[in-house]
Amino acid sequence: MKTGFVMPQHDHAPLACRNLTKTYHSTDPATEVLRGVDLTVGRGEFLAVMGSSGSGKSTLLYNMSGMDRPTSGTVHLEGRELTTLKDAELSRVRLTRMGFIFQQAYFLNNLNLQDNILLPALKAAPGDSEAVVSRVDSLMDRFGIDHVRRHGVTQVSGGQLQRASICRALATEPAVLFADEPTGALNSSMTTEVMDALTDAHSGGTTLVMVTHDPVCAARADRVVYLRDGRITDSRELGRWRADDGRREDELFAWLSGNGF
Numbered sequence: 001m002k003t004g005f006v007m008p009q010h011d012h013a014p015l016a017c018r019n020l021t022k023t024y025h026s027t028d029p030a031t032e033v034l035r036g037v038d039l040t041v042g043r044g045e046f047l048a049v050m051g052s053s054g055s056g057k058s059t060l061l062y063n064m065s066g067m068d069r070p071t072s073g074t075v076h077l078e079g080r081e082l083t084t085l086k087d088a089e090l091s092r093v094r095l096t097r098m099g100f101i102f103q104q105a106y107f108l109n110n111l112n113l114q115d116n117i118l119l120p121a122l123k124a125a126p127g128d129s130e131a132v133v134s135r136v137d138s139l140m141d142r143f144g145i146d147h148v149r150r151h152g153v154t155q156v157s158g159g160q161l162q163r164a165s166i167c168r169a170l171a172t173e174p175a176v177l178f179a180d181e182p183t184g185a186l187n188s189s190m191t192t193e194v195m196d197a198l199t200d201a202h203s204g205g206t207t208l209v210m211v212t213h214d215p216v217c218a219a220r221a222d223r224v225v226y227l228r229d230g231r232i233t234d235s236r237e238l239g240r241w242r243a244d245d246g247r248r249e250d251e252l253f254a255w256l257s258g259n260g261f
């Protein structure tokens, strides 16, 4: 992958949530999944969210990113409160200011890879198509998928598809990139490929929030928080070492083990 890509900067802290709760009343008894989460993500920070299965990691990501509505609490994105926005406004903020990567890459089978990447960015900035096309060109070049740009979705590898998801998510120049188990469906070499791409995006200034079960992936983050029963109970800074320094993994494994992971 090539270097030199730098995300634009914004004035406010990208993301902050206060006393966030999420309770499902559809179950009997009600399920309290988030029980008062306070979390601030700094500009350009790479944050990993870990915790045991069912601790509420994905729920936290969905509620911070406006994919779901919290029961109470606030979420600020670049200083703007999201929980009070109407659905259409929230959709617009999600389209223009957030990027998403999921375990499975959701693409349209009738479009080639490049058009799949272009589609949401053109929708976000319809009057700026020349700049969008040029940005997408450089992203595909940067993340090493320019040679498969005209391939169909089923004609590329899982790692290439996930790198295309990263390009698509970055094409709108989001304030925050949210990733939910981005390597969960990949083998180990593709996992490295995708984590290299995310680390590279982070080096270019992208703010990243990633949920993962995989300590090797989490070791790429600046900071890891541990979620237990819907609360953040611990956190560890790893940013003092370079992203490829093995001491990050040693530190993280010891910390996770201390948390009973």
Ligand SMILES: Nc1ncnc2c1ncn2[C@@H]1O[C@H](COP(=O)(O)OP(=O)(O)OP(=O)(O)O)[C@@H](O)[C@H]1O
Residues within 6 Å of the ligand: 024, 026, 027, 031, 033, 051, 052, 053, 054, 055, 056, 057, 058, 059, 060
């Ligand atoms: N729609 C829902 N109704 C009721 N309970 C739900 C609903 N969605 C999620 N839950 C519950 O919320 C809890 C947290 O789920 P969540 O998917 O956030 O956990 P997680 O930490 O991401 O788990 P995993 O690591 O297994 O993906 C689980 O106990 C789950 O059963």
